[in-house]
Amino acid sequence: MASGNGSNDLPSFERIVADYGPLISRIAMTYEADPNLREDLVQQILLAVWQALPSFRADASLKTFIARIAQNRAISYVAREVRRPPTAEVSETIEADEPNPEETAIHSNEREALIAATQRLPLPQRQVIFMVLEGFDYAEIAETLEIAPNALALRLSRAKAALKSAMERGQ
Structure with missing residues (x-):
């Protein structure tokens, strides 16, 4: 309807x-x-x-x-x-989105670490990482966040570097 x-x-x-x-x-x-x-x-x-x-x-x-x-x-x-x-x-726990408990258990630690690391990013970086993970293309992200494409590229680059560093440190 x-x-x-x-x-x-x-x-x-x-x-x-x-x-x-x-x-x-x-x-x-x-x-x-x-x-x-x-x-x-x-x-x-x-x-x-x-x-x-x-x-x-x-x-x-x-x-x-x-x-x-x-x-x-x-x-x-x-x-x-x-x-x-x-x-x-x-x-300290993340609700599982996946219906299969076995798969959830296998991926739980990695998922929790990624979400925790993402949540510690500054808000502008957290926004772009989330939208990339959701499958938005760069034009959609720039439009949604109302930022210029070059600002998006810089923000995304910094966010990826910060996430990589956090994940390597095990935080």
């Missing part, structure tokens, strides 16, 4: 949640380690997507449109949370 947006035949919100919910969850995980707070952030992002859908003009892909909303909402969320005193410690 498509929504009636004139020339924009968008999928239903339920279809958008089904198709892009995992992407939104992973964006939220980039900004919030606590599972309960992360779920709240996901809900905030979904609400923002729902509210913004009528303004979608197909200038970019729906995936990029949703990712930009999610990034912006997550940044606003982090800015609000920074002003609050800390109430919980960062969780």
Whole structure:
């Protein structure tokens, strides 16, 4: 069922949640380690997507449109949370996305180390690494983050170097 947006035949919100919910969850995980707070952030992002859908003009892909909303909402969320005193410690476990427990166990340490190293990067570097890992192309990343391609290349280069160094140190 498509929504009636004139020339924009968008999928239903339920279809958008089904198709892009995992992407939104992973964006939220980039900004919030606590599972309960992360779920709240996901809900905030979904609400923002729902509210913004009528303004979608197909200038970019729906995936990029949703990712930009999610990034912006997550940044606003982090800015609000920074002003609050800390109430919980960062969780040391990462929820498994994979249904196979054996595969999850094999890849868990590597995945946790990569996520932990990524979460310690400065926010601009964390954003580009996340989007590369999500399969966004450079043009989509630059558009979503509203930065110039050369700034993206520099940010990505620095992020990769920082991640490589952190992973080699075992942090």
